[in-house]
Amino acid sequence: MLSHLIATIQSHANPQKAQLLQRFFKTGKGEYGENDIFLGLVVPLQRIIAKQYSNITLNDVLKLLKSKIHEYRLIALFILIEQFKRGDEPLKKGIFQLYIHHTDYINNWDLVDLSAPQIVGQYLFNKEYTTLYSFSKSNSIWKKRIAMVASFYDIKNKKYDRALAIAKSLVYDPHDLIQKAVGWMLREIGKRGGLKEEEQFLKKYASTMPRTTLRYAIERFPEEKKHFYLSLKSLS
DSSP states (O other), X not given: OHHHHHHHHHHTOOHHHHXXXXXXXXXXXXXXXXXXXXXXXXXXXXXXXXHHTTTSOHHHHHHHHTOSBHHHHHHHHHHHHHHHHHOOHHHHHHHHHHHHTTGGGOOSHHHHHTTHIIIIIHHHTTSOOHHXXXXXXXXOHHHHHHHHHHTHHXXXXXXXXXXXXXXXXXXXXXXXXXXXXXXXXXXXXXXXXXXXXXXXXHHHHTTTSOHHHHHHHTTTSOHHHHHHHHHHHHHO
């Protein structure tokens, strides 16, 4: 089954598209995606392939996840999501543990963003968030992004406390991928019913948080309110 899956993926390789993706995902020396290899498959196609092969074993999924090829890893994560959706509690726990123990391979922002809420966030919903608080203190930008983006599941369900706690932990992070994630989740809190909570956070941190974080957080605000929060930043 795994060999058939790999053959299917390879049959859709698009070298021209791959070159564009290599640049877009910063795969050059010293960049965050250094040495990541792309085949050039678009995400909707990868989702289709994952559904077609969603019954492969977790051992085979793990082999795929450990690949140097980006699309193999993303398809592995999509398969985990499919299995998580229909799994019982022991299977969901196993998928969650596989995920958090192999974050070295979940090592680009799309891999995190397209999987962390559906697996980590959903599994930890109404459970202790100790793992994510620990991740938010990590030296790994990917663990930190997982911690922040996984909270999107809480936010969608109108629970903001843990997302705000993780945002507080990461609000001064120097990496732009973390700054963007924090700002994005703050924006989603406001968008999904927690505008009061978002603004309470911004009134405390807007003057000192990175400008990237602030701009992401206020993106949906009316112009007058944007100017207010940006003025707090300019006064600092």
